[in-house]
Amino acid sequence: MKISGLKQNKTSSRYIVISTLLIMLFIGPLSVFAQDPGSIATLRQMGKAFASIAEKTSPAVVGLKAERTVTQEYPSMRQWPFGEPFSDPFEFFFRRSPRQREQRAPQQPRRESRTAQGSGFIISPDGYILTNNHMVEESEKIEVELTDGRKFTARIIGTDPDSDVAVVKVDGENLPYLEMADSDALEVGEWVLAIGNPLGLSHTVTAGIVSAKGRSGFGLAYFENFIQTDAAINFGNSGGPLINLDAKVVGINTAIVGSGGNIGIGFAIPINMAKNIYDQLLKSGTVSRGYIGIKYGELESEIASGLGLKEDTKGIYVIEVMEDSPAEKAGIKRYDVIVEFEGKPVEESNEFRNRVAMLNPGTKVEMVVLRNKRRRKITLNLATLPSVAELTGALPQETQKELGFSVEDLTDELAEQYGYKNLSGVIVTSVDDNSQAAEKGIARGALIMEVNQQKVRNTTEFNEAIKDAKKEGTALLFVKRGRYTYFVPLKLSEN
8 A cells, every 4th residue: 555645626515514524424323313313324325335335246356465575684683773673665774873774784685585464456257467566566476366266376467566556467267357437527526335355354344425526746756646535545555446336446545644543534546547558568568648749737827927828827838849740740739738638628737648658659639729829620649658767767667677676866865864964966866676686685775976987976976877877787886875885787688
């Protein structure tokens, strides 16, 4: 289960009022309803409806156990500053003070097998299962258990980290499965049920309402369009279904807000988005998305006024047009304001990005833009969305996997934490299991100062140095960890 800090989006107070009234209605003193047999009958009817949905859908909800080998760096003494090291199954690194790090030489990390527990649900009688990517990515073994006690070993069909959706499969026939609803038709205030295996408690059912739709900006995935619900979601619910009153899936339970368990704010990936990804992974093993080729921002009142538009104009404004992109070929220009896409209004930038990405490359689309306060209709053919690495200047996923670790800029706070004051470089934030980096002693908190004798002061310079190193087939890293410095040679496949 992923956890996110809460970023407030636009909400309507009427939904808060509705939610509060419903809570008062259904958990109020029973004595109030004792005077009204009709109300008691209504409550019993609703309870039976929930029970019926749970009975019908639970057999297709599965428990997932994903095993992977991890690289664990241990303190020199068995003293854990935060208790025993098993909270999140994929949280493998434990902090020590800079002074403690300086008092010991780099150690060879130990290998351990760890198991993450979560949920999934069968969507076809021949055993295809939807779950979260963060549950199964790079797992060495995935075990699936049904309500009737049957166990299967699953294989990964495909994963999409950009949306946090994964498809796995078990070999079986006439398996129970769930039908998928149209999540676009879902309305705020509708009752939904979340089924999963929170904290290892098999097939737990919770009920609530849809609190909001189209939530984004949490950094949980590149494409975010979450359904927000107050149905109780906890650790282990990851990958389980969010179900409507028709006993059909409307979403994949994915994340919670806060640092602990459920506080009534959970997020699910809309099933329409997941189904599109499922279809592509089943067909080709990869996901392709539509691409226009512009950098843009959400239109605010001050920018609208600066463009000579009314301050309440809704849309997105074009900041930059990519060279040789569909946008450039169609004549889109900087300062254009896109107000319609495929016949529907454009209001939010994240929503626009998701709508474009949901379409296949090659799709012919129509947009309406405002240019010099006049409406213009523009038609273009979508291209294929480049990888996140290509869009952001990050390393390609293949190169990142070869390196076996991730880095970020050395901030003043990190320099203070790790004892790297007055130094420059990039700091290691995570190390992949079974990677050459892990084998050669690179660990979280190490500072990489040079690549092939070239100083690197930030992630941009590091990425460029690694890209150059690929041409040679080797990256020689100059690394500092605590008060020790050493060289680490890494092999890279040549371009």
